[in-house]
Amino acid sequence: xxxxxxxxxxxxxxxxxxxxxxxxxxxxxxxxxxxxxxxxxxxxxxxxxxxxxxxxxxxxxxxxxxxxxxxxxxxxxxxxxxxxxxxxxxxxxxxxxxxxxxxxxxxxxxxxxxxxxxxxxxxxxxxxxxxxxxxxxxxxxxxxxxxxxxxxxxxxxxxxxxxxxxxxxxxxxxxxxxxxxxxxxxxxxxxxxxxxxxxxxxxxxxxxxxxxxxxxxxxxxxxxxxxxxxxxxxxxxxxxxxxxxxxxxxxxxxxxxxxxxxxxxxxxxxxxxxxxxxxxxxxxxxxxxxxxxxxxxxxxxxxxxxxxxxxxxxxxxxxxxxxxxxxxxxxxxxxxxxxxxxxxxxxxxxxxxxxxxxxxxxxxxxxxxxxxxxxxxxxxxxxxxxxxxxxxxxxxxxxxxxxxxxxxxxxxxxxxxxxxxxxxxxxxxxxxxxxxxxxxxxxxxxxxxxxxxxxxxxxxxxxxxxxxxxxxxxxxxxxxxxxxxxxxxxxxxxxxxxxxxxxxxxxxxxxxxxxxxxxxxxxxxxxxxxxxxxxxxxxxxxxxxxxxxxx
Amino acid sequence: xxxxxxxxxxxxxxxxxxxxxxxxxxxxxxxxxxxxxxxxxxxxxxxxxxxxxxxxxxxxxxxxxxxxxxxxxxxxxxxxxxxxxxxxxxxxxxxxxxxxxxxxxxxxxxxxxxxxxxxxxxxxxxxxxxxxxxxxxxxxxxxxxxxxxxxxxxxxxxxxxxxxxxxxxxxxxxxxxxxxxxxxxxxxxxxxxxxxxxxxxxxxxxxxxxxxxxxxxxxxxxxxxxxxxxxxxxxxxx
Numbered sequence: 001x002x003x004x005x006x007x008x009x010x011x012x013x014x015x016x017x018x019x020x021x022x023x024x025x026x027x028x029x030x031x032x033x034x035x036x037x038x039x040x041x042x043x044x045x046x047x048x049x050x051x052x053x054x055x056x057x058x059x060x061x062x063x064x065x066x067x068x069x070x071x072x073x074x075x076x077x078x079x080x081x082x083x084x085x086x087x088x089x090x091x092x093x094x095x096x097x098x099x100x101x102x103x104x105x106x107x108x109x110x111x112x113x114x115x116x117x118x119x120x121x122x123x124x125x126x127x128x129x130x131x132x133x134x135x136x137x138x139x140x141x142x143x144x145x146x147x148x149x150x151x152x153x154x155x156x157x158x159x160x161x162x163x164x165x166x167x168x169x170x171x172x173x174x175x176x177x178x179x180x181x182x183x184x185x186x187x188x189x190x191x192x193x194x195x196x197x198x199x200x201x202x203x204x205x206x207x208x209x210x211x212x213x214x215x216x217x218x219x220x221x222x223x224x225x226x227x228x229x230x231x232x233x234x235x236x237x238x239x240x241x242x243x244x245x246x247x248x249x250x251x252x253x254x255x256x257x258x259x260x261x262x263x264x265x266x267x268x269x270x271x272x273x274x275x276x277x278x279x280x281x282x283x284x285x286x287x288x289x290x291x292x293x294x295x296x297x298x299x300x301x302x303x304x305x306x307x308x309x310x311x312x313x314x315x316x317x318x319x320x321x322x323x324x325x326x327x328x329x330x331x332x333x334x335x336x337x338x339x340x341x342x343x344x345x346x347x348x349x350x351x352x353x354x355x356x357x358x359x360x361x362x363x364x365x366x367x368x369x370x371x372x373x374x375x376x377x378x379x380x381x382x383x384x385x386x387x388x389x390x391x392x393x394x395x396x397x398x399x400x401x402x403x404x405x406x407x408x409x410x411x412x413x414x415x416x417x418x419x420x421x422x423x424x425x426x427x428x429x430x431x432x433x434x435x436x437x438x439x440x441x442x443x444x445x446x447x448x449x450x451x452x453x454x455x456x457x458x459x460x461x462x463x464x465x466x467x468x469x470x471x472x473x474x475x476x477x478x479x480x481x482x483x484x485x486x487x488x489x490x491x492x493x494x495x496x497x498x499x500x501x502x503x504x505x506x507x508x509x510x511x512x513x514x515x516x517x518x519x520x521x522x523x524x525x526x527x528x529x530x531x532x533x534x535x536x537x538x539x540x541x542x543x544x545x546x547x548x549x550x551x
Numbered sequence: 552x553x554x555x556x557x558x559x560x561x562x563x564x565x566x567x568x569x570x571x572x573x574x575x576x577x578x579x580x581x582x583x584x585x586x587x588x589x590x591x592x593x594x595x596x597x598x599x600x601x602x603x604x605x606x607x608x609x610x611x612x613x614x615x616x617x618x619x620x621x622x623x624x625x626x627x628x629x630x631x632x633x634x635x636x637x638x639x640x641x642x643x644x645x646x647x648x649x650x651x652x653x654x655x656x657x658x659x660x661x662x663x664x665x666x667x668x669x670x671x672x673x674x675x676x677x678x679x680x681x682x683x684x685x686x687x688x689x690x691x692x693x694x695x696x697x698x699x700x701x702x703x704x705x706x707x708x709x710x711x712x713x714x715x716x717x718x719x720x721x722x723x724x725x726x727x728x729x730x731x732x733x734x735x736x737x738x739x740x741x742x743x744x745x746x747x748x749x750x751x752x753x754x755x756x757x758x759x760x761x762x763x764x765x766x767x768x769x770x771x772x773x774x775x776x777x778x779x780x781x782x783x784x785x786x787x788x789x
Contacts, residue, residue, distance in 0.1 A: 133600075143745070180748055187740075190742075194743070495631075535596070
């Protein structure tokens with residue numbers, strides 16, 4: 001066993017209570033209980049962790065300090081020093097971001113009649129490096145006879161605390177089966193029964209079993225198939241070339257973007273008839289110091305760029321902490337333990353092997369319950385580095401569904417823990433909430449058009465985690481992969497339709513950046529921060545203290 | 552600028568020596584290769600992606616002192632060891648075949664037609680040994696050669712396309728591209744279709760839910776809350 005000796009006593013208690021716990025689950029919480037729990041224990045309810053924005057369209061709205069820091073930051077470039085007269089790339093549709101939303105958008109722009117050579121995906125890392133590829137648990141779609149988009153709608157909007165935009169939720173749930181069908185036709189290997197029926201299970205907050213999966217590599221399977229398809233049709237991809245500012249035509253229409261080649265440090269000017277923002281979320285901002293499940297590039301660049309061009313933000317005050325991030329071993333702290341572990345019967349239990357919450361409450365409730373157990377009731381397990389966590393009793397899965405289930409349906413999890421000497425078939429795993437998802441974002445309408453102060457911002461679309469409104473104040477498992485695909489598709493189609501009718505932007509401008517800088521100065525914000533961040537910096541403190549920039 | 556260390560907090564961190572592209576660094580024991588390189592002062596552009604074992608961006612090869620073997624692993628999923636000589640693989644050049652999924656068939660020649668080099672496999676098993684996911688890579692290439700698409704799809708399912716197999720193969724096969732085609736052929740042509748899915752898509756296209764959806768979208772929060780709290784929840788048991 002790779003666990004430290006001091007865990008042994010607690011693990012024995014978990015083993016002793018297992019038989020009993022198999023028979024009965026704790027009751028789901030009533031609405032009032034949930035509210036009280038959230039208010040007291042969910043990190044979102046700490047007022048000191050947030051502040052009001054001092055500038056921009058959504059001035060006055062409350063966001064986490066880390067988000068305010070990058071919104072109230074100066075640009076990386078000085079607009080006067082950029083030569084916009086030489087255009088490096090022309091595009092009908094420019095897509096910023098090469099994850100699930102961006103790639104779906106590219107394919108649907110192509111299906112809509114845009115030539116592949118006139119579609120550009122500009123991405124910060126490699127094509128496919130995204131939170132999409134890391135999504136394990138699944139994707140929701142109401143495609144079973146006992147289910148319907150209406151029931152799905154209710155689950156989404158209740159899970160989101162009724163703060164979601166109804167028209168966006170309607171698109172999400174109505175288009176879901178269509179997306180799964182598209183995937184099936186592309187050759188995505190969804191888990192199926194021998195007769196072709198999709199194997200579907202519950203996720204936190206679902207009232208029907210509608211979680212479709214491809215083992216616990218669901219996002220990776222979707223991502224690698226749509227990426228393969230984008231390569232087949234010949235979509236142009238610029239890797240390691242993140243956008244650092246949007247461009248406009250000087251009259252409020254978005255006209256492309258300024259890219260930055262991370263390796264040669266050269267900038268590129270892209271002129272585009274339509275632009276889609278699909279940059280993903282903000283996990284690497286480490287809100288409130290939490291570790292994160294997110295990929296290396298999740299630094300919310302899209303929020304910053306879109307805000308400077310006038311996009312509204314919404315629901316940014318709520319942050320999703322996934323209830324079960326790894327708490328031990330240290331090497332993988334904060335990485336995701338898929339909700340599917342609980343869907344398949346793994347129960348959260350405390351240091352004494354006692355149940356304390358239903359395994360499938362909505363994510364914010366489940367996370368708050370775990371934090372309360374560790375810090376309110378002092379019933380967590382303390383690790384050698386001083387972290388606290390609760391057990392997720394994974395061996396129950398094989399007891400319920402038969403031997404081999406973990407290896408077959410949770411292969412990625414099993415492999416990850418095995419690499420560090422933990423056999424989750426035999427031993428429980430230690431978990432604690434981890435920063436997982438940006439619930440809110442840039443506001444869009446049901447056609448994925450970005451909204452500003454006076455209606456839509458011309459020629460700008462958004463899809464995936466960067467946009468807000470779909471999930472309200474809390475996203476359910478399996479609705480983020482779905483969001484990337486549904487709104488990626490809608491953005492791709494509408495950007496293509498727009499581009500087909502639109503002329504090339506006559507001029508290119510960064511004037512909106514100058515204006516934003518003036519506003520920052522007027523608000524007396526010091527010039528000490530720059531954004532977008534592009535990459536987090538995890539270099540050792542000692543190295544940084546002696547680093548000089550002379551080359 | 553001296554190291555900031557609080558009084559009384561004398562940390563006796565155990566350190567190990569690693570050699571990043573030949574240069575020696577001392578890093579804390581127990582870190583992953585990825586975190587150790589960052590500790591040593593590297594800021595990744597290439598070589599880091601999901602940092603969780605799903606994306607294949609951090610393929611790394613290393614040798615250990617006194618060990619002739621060339622090991623292959625993911626930097627984000629491997630703990631450093633004393634005396635490790637390592638380098639990351641920033642990119643794998645490998646040609647992908649171009650195909651139109653609607654126009655090709657899933658027969659026993661499809662894979663070898665698109666990737667004839669799989670016939671050059673000498674069964675040396677180097678690909679399998681190089682795979683950080685511990686997949687039976689050679690077996691799926693052999694299955695592909697036999698035209699057993701289902702087997703190739705199944706055996707390759709957990710592939711993260713890191714490229715280590717392709718870099719080590721003496722027959723110059725791009726295994727992970729072959730596997731991608733095998734899985735898509737399986738998913739599209741061999742796996743049985745989900746009839747309930749087709750049925751539901753038809754219902755949606757016919758507008759079966761439109762009326763009700765419109766009503767629901769107009770509901771007040773109070774009405775929605777009532778419905779939400781009264782939902783019947785499908786039982787857990789299969």
